[in-house]
Amino acid sequence: MDWSKIPDILAIVSLSCAFSSILRRNRTPAHRLWLLGWTMIGIHFVGLMVMGDTGLLGIMGTIIGLAALVAAGICFMWATVPSENGVSCRRMAIVTFLTTSLYIVLASLPHAPGWAFDISAVLIALGPLTVGIVYRNYAQHALRWLTVALQLALGVELLVLRRQTGGNPELGIDAILFVIYLGCCIYFWYSHRAGTTGSIITIGGFLVWASVFVIAPAMEHYLPGFHVENEVWNLPKYVVAIGMLMLLLEKQIERSQYLALHDDLTALANRRLFQDRLSGALERARRSGSSVALLQIDLDGFKTVNDTYGHHMGDLLLQHVAGILQTRVRRSDTVARTGGDEFCVILEEAGRREAATAVAGTLENILAEPLMLVGKRLRVGASIGVAIFPEDAQDAEALCIEADMRMYAAKLERKEVSGVFQGHLRESQAVVGYGNSPRTEYR
Numbered sequence: 001m002d003w004s005k006i007p008d009i010l011a012i013v014s015l016s017c018a019f020s021s022i023l024r025r026n027r028t029p030a031h032r033l034w035l036l037g038w039t040m041i042g043i044h045f046v047g048l049m050v051m052g053d054t055g056l057l058g059i060m061g062t063i064i065g066l067a068a069l070v071a072a073g074i075c076f077m078w079a080t081v082p083s084e085n086g087v088s089c090r091r092m093a094i095v096t097f098l099t100t101s102l103y104i105v106l107a108s109l110p111h112a113p114g115w116a117f118d119i120s121a122v123l124i125a126l127g128p129l130t131v132g133i134v135y136r137n138y139a140q141h142a143l144r145w146l147t148v149a150l151q152l153a154l155g156v157e158l159l160v161l162r163r164q165t166g167g168n169p170e171l172g173i174d175a176i177l178f179v180i181y182l183g184c185c186i187y188f189w190y191s192h193r194a195g196t197t198g199s200i201i202t203i204g205g206f207l208v209w210a211s212v213f214v215i216a217p218a219m220e221h222y223l224p225g226f227h228v229e230n231e232v233w234n235l236p237k238y239v240v241a242i243g244m245l246m247l248l249l250e251k252q253i254e255r256s257q258y259l260a261l262h263d264d265l266t267a268l269a270n271r272r273l274f275q276d277r278l279s280g281a282l283e284r285a286r287r288s289g290s291s292v293a294l295l296q297i298d299l300d301g302f303k304t305v306n307d308t309y310g311h312h313m314g315d316l317l318l319q320h321v322a323g324i325l326q327t328r329v330r331r332s333d334t335v336a337r338t339g340g341d342e343f344c345v346i347l348e349e350a351g352r353r354e355a356a357t358a359v360a361g362t363l364e365n366i367l368a369e370p371l372m373l374v375g376k377r378l379r380v381g382a383s384i385g386v387a388i389f390p391e392d393a394q395d396a397e398a399l400c401i402e403a404d405m406r407m408y409a410a411k412l413e414r415k416e417v418s419g420v421f422q423g424h425l426r427e428s429q430a431v432v433g434y435g436n437s438p439r440t441e442y443r
Contacts, residue, residue: 005049012042015241030079037075043068062108067101073180080191095127107169125155154179174213181210202243209236263337266322274336278396292389293347293356296403300381302341360384383411
């Protein structure tokens with residue numbers, strides 16, 4: 001039993017806890033694969049503890065330790081693919097793991113026949129290719145074909161190595177691990193090319209990690225008297241772990257900055273970004289002598305939907321309305337959610353008042369139409385106030401107040417019209433005998 005691996009196991013457990021803590025509130029399927037990968041690294045070190053023992057325990061430790069190292073690399077590659085939940089991804093990962101693990105099992109046995117290694121190499125080469133062909137009609141990312149190419153090259157290399165090195169299976173294992181972690185390097189470079197500190201450290205760490213499986217056997221062959229401690233060969237693992245932690249922290253900071261300026265529910269600009277955009281639009285309008293229109297939108301039936309169907313339906317309604325507003329204005333305009341059921345639209349270079357009023361009328365008509373959400377037919381409607389810079393106000397605050405007042409005026413007018421209509425309806429019902437009024441008898 002090699003007790004010197006205990007510090008490595010404790011370090012990996014600590015890193016896994018750090019990953020779990022950072023991802024506690026925002027854990028994606030890709031991040032779960034990262035955690036699974038580092039769990040496999042921990043199992044790898046557990047296997048190394050008994051790898052040097054003789055007998056069945058040593059064989060099992062070797063198989064578990066090396067297979068876990070392969071599984072970790074596959075998890076890291078799998079996590080970088082945008083469609084990591086696709087059926088082809090799962091099949092590709094499973095086939096890659098099983099075929100390479102078969103070779104590891106054969107290499108760990110005392111006396112495995114050469115033809116078994118050849119069959120295993122052929123399976124390594126053709127297994128992922130078969131999956132790619134079978135699932136060719138499914139959506140497959142380009143990186144999946146990189147896996148096919150790498151495994152095909154690996155299978156050919158294993159066939160050549162067995163004949164050129166006298167059948168030394170350890171070189172075959174080194175080749176497998178080199179290809180797996182070189183794939184991790186390429187995958188992370190493809191998906192994290194932003195050039196942040198975390199991405200550079202992670203990609204470089206994977207490259208050094210892959211190089212270990214070439215440098216170590218080369219030094220053993222050409223410099224047999226030069227001894228390198230095993231801890232040195234494990235350093236790339238921790239470099240990658242640090243890089244991944246930095247990637248997670250960079251993502252957290254990026255998301256925090258995004259949420260500081262955007263509404264989390266609708267992804268629209270929030271009040272802070274809205275005020276900044278409005279100030280900028282007014283400043284540009286002053287310089288160019290153009291106009292800016294501000295549309296203040298309030299949903300009339302939102303409270304009824306919330307009270308009747310619950311907050312979940314209310315959230316879906318707000319997201320639906322946000323999508324409608326974004327598709328009905330220009331990309332240069334700004335749509336913001338400034339309150340619970342309140343939205344604002346900034347129309348730059350709005351032209352004459354009639355143009356802005358026409359946009360408001362179009363939005364009002366669209367929002368007045370019945371909506372189908374989760375099988376429910378909803379009728380919401382909206383009241384819209386329009387204010388124009390510089391005709392109605394000379395600064396952002398005054399423009400917002402003016403648009404708000406006109407929105408409330410529109411809402412009040414709508415209620416008065418609705419009240420008159422309801423009054424006429426009740427009178428008509430009383431005459432014909434409907435409602436709660438007694439039937440009027442005619443003689």
